[in-house]
Amino acid sequence: MIESPLLEKLNGYIGGRWTDNVQGNTFDVYNPATGDVIAKVASMSESEVEDAVAAGKSALRLTSPYSIETRRKWLEDIRDALKANREEVGRILCMEHGKPLQEAQGEVDYAAGFFDYCSKHIQALDAHTIPEKPKDCTWTVHYRPVGVTGLITPWNFPIGMIAKKLSAALAAGCPSVIKPASETPLTMIALFTLMDQHTDMPDGMVNLVMGKASVIGKVLCESPDVPMLSFTGSTEVGRKLIQDTADQVKKLALELGGNAPFIVFDDADLDAAADNLIANKFRGGGQTCVCANRIFVHEKVADAFGEKLAERVNKMTVGDGINGDVDLGPLINKAGFDKVKRHLEDALEQGASLVAGKQPGDLGDGLFFPPTVITDVTRDMCCYREETFGPLVPMALFRTEEEVIEAGNDTEFGLASYVFTGDAERAQRVAAGLRFGHCGWNTGTGPTPEAPFGGMKASGIGREGGLEGLFEFVEAQTVPRGF
Numbered sequence: 001m002i003e004s005p006l007l008e009k010l011n012g013y014i015g016g017r018w019t020d021n022v023q024g025n026t027f028d029v030y031n032p033a034t035g036d037v038i039a040k041v042a043s044m045s046e047s048e049v050e051d052a053v054a055a056g057k058s059a060l061r062l063t064s065p066y067s068i069e070t071r072r073k074w075l076e077d078i079r080d081a082l083k084a085n086r087e088e089v090g091r092i093l094c095m096e097h098g099k100p101l102q103e104a105q106g107e108v109d110y111a112a113g114f115f116d117y118c119s120k121h122i123q124a125l126d127a128h129t130i131p132e133k134p135k136d137c138t139w140t141v142h143y144r145p146v147g148v149t150g151l152i153t154p155w156n157f158p159i160g161m162i163a164k165k166l167s168a169a170l171a172a173g174c175p176s177v178i179k180p181a182s183e184t185p186l187t188m189i190a191l192f193t194l195m196d197q198h199t200d201m202p203d204g205m206v207n208l209v210m211g212k213a214s215v216i217g218k219v220l221c222e223s224p225d226v227p228m229l230s231f232t233g234s235t236e237v238g239r240k241l242i243q244d245t246a247d248q249v250k251k252l253a254l255e256l257g258g259n260a261p262f263i264v265f266d267d268a269d270l271d272a273a274a275d276n277l278i279a280n281k282f283r284g285g286g287q288t289c290v291c292a293n294r295i296f297v298h299e300k301v302a303d304a305f306g307e308k309l310a311e312r313v314n315k316m317t318v319g320d321g322i323n324g325d326v327d328l329g330p331l332i333n334k335a336g337f338d339k340v341k342r343h344l345e346d347a348l349e350q351g352a353s354l355v356a357g358k359q360p361g362d363l364g365d366g367l368f369f370p371p372t373v374i375t376d377v378t379r380d381m382c383c384y385r386e387e388t389f390g391p392l393v394p395m396a397l398f399r400t401e402e403e404v405i406e407a408g409n410d411t412e413f414g415l416a417s418y419v420f421t422g423d424a425e426r427a428q429r430v431a432a433g434l435r436f437g438h439c440g441w442n443t444g445t446g447p448t449p450e451a452p453f454g455g456m457k458a459s460g461i462g463r464e465g466g467l468e469g470l471f472e473f474v475e476a477q478t479v480p481r482g483f
């Protein structure tokens with residue numbers, strides 16, 4: 001079992017206090033590197049989720065809103081608490097997710113960055129009067145908190161994803177009911193411990209509920225006291241939330257799945273492209289929404305690029321991330337492992353060939369999947385059509401710019417994309433042609449707190465980060481004054 005001063009309670013948090021888990025229902029949390037159960041966490045009832053919504057409602061202030069200074073202080077306190085506890089929060093994250101320790105601690109810094117950004121830009125949410133005087137009125141625009149929000153997060157960034165949502169929700173003055181993924185609730189409990197100890201937020205401003213997604217999702221979708229849901233996760237669950245909230249026309253912010261193209265032209269710096277691909281693809285064990293999923297390489301440089309990838313991949317170390325010196329940890333669970341294996345098998349059966357890595361029959365037990373590179377991938381293969389979410393690099397060859405833009409867009413997803421070329425005009429054309437919310441030019445970097453990030457098409461609705469993300473949890477209200 002995991003021991004930590006940040007995990008003294010393994011229950012929910014409602015109305016400013018930890019719940020008692022009177023019914024005693026729990027679920028197990030595993031360390032994917034060892035297979036051990038490391039905690040038993042409260043599985044909460046429908047009435048407890050309703051209590052959390054009620055607590056949020058009691059913390060919402062409309063007629064006498066929390067001042068900008070008050071909200072800024074909450075954000076600064078959370079930022080400072082995360083920074084001061086980055087090592088311990090990162091250790092907990094590493095143990096329940098499996099990503100290497102340094103990467104896990106880096107995710108805590110990333111999370112602190114969102115609270116920092118919102119604290120520094122919160123003034124943008126202040127009311128302003130527009131310069132024109134249409135209809136003989138003075139028009140003031142107010143940014144009102146949307147209300148109690150449901151924040152639902154995935155397991156692949158246990159602290160990063162909640163930081164994006166919670167920083168903007170608090171900046172807006174919105175109370176929240178937060179549900180972490182069942183694979184990774186411990187990092188969220190650690191965050192709540194820090195907020196409980198180091199901030200002066202009113203009771204009910206932040207509430208933690210854990211347990212069955214169907215139970216929690218039902219209350220959040222059906223309650224008229226929750227006018228907005230912000231969800232990060234699969235497109236499949238995102239679609240269900242759209243359907244389940246349609247009757248009430250709830251405001252939705254959705255960060256959903258991806259199928260990122262990574263395009264390497266024949267004039268690209270191949271070493272830089274290979275280094276960026278490795279950093280991008282193997283972050284989080286290949287389990288990030290912005291991971292390159294289809295690697296399009298110009299046919300003239302395909303062999304050379306494949307060799308550079310193989311050289312790098314063959315040097316990578318795989319193991320328990322807590323040891324601190326591994327490049328790649330385990331996959332999150334057996335279903336995740338089996339999906340990557342299925343994609344590899346399917347590709348090899350349909351004519352792809354192995355450039356680096358192991359044959360599917362040699363993968364062994366456990367959740368450690370070796371970094372793998374395959375080439376001659378075609379459109380009908382599973383690894384091309386679906387989000388693999390694992391350390392498999394599938395290379396497909398192309399000849400022309402038009403062809404690769406069309407191929408890159410041949411997916412329902414539109415989250416992240418990357419283009420490597422030495423030709424600036426071509427980079428501009430390709431970025432404009434790719435229907436993706438993020439397009440890295442000669443970089444494999446993903447989102448940052450300072451810039452808006454989100455998906456086009458079935459990858460989502462709305463933006464997180466940047467000023468656009470800061471405005472996600474407010475409703476603009478206009479007050480024209482006649483006399």
Ligand code: NAP
Pocket residue numbers: 152153154155156157161179180181182183211212213214216217218232233234235237238240254255256257258288289290387415455459460
């Ligand atoms: P998931 O299965 O959709 O789960 C995400 C969250 O939704 C979890 O907390 C889950 O709870 C909860 N959930 C499941 N069914 C629900 C329901 N009916 N009502 C309410 N909540 C429900 O996704 P995942 O496997 O954790 O995450 C991987 C996916 O997230 C990938 O597709 C990835 O691309 C995407 N992602 C997108 C972004 C982005 O910024 N666009 C970022 C990160 C990840 P349980 O854990 O209890 O099932």
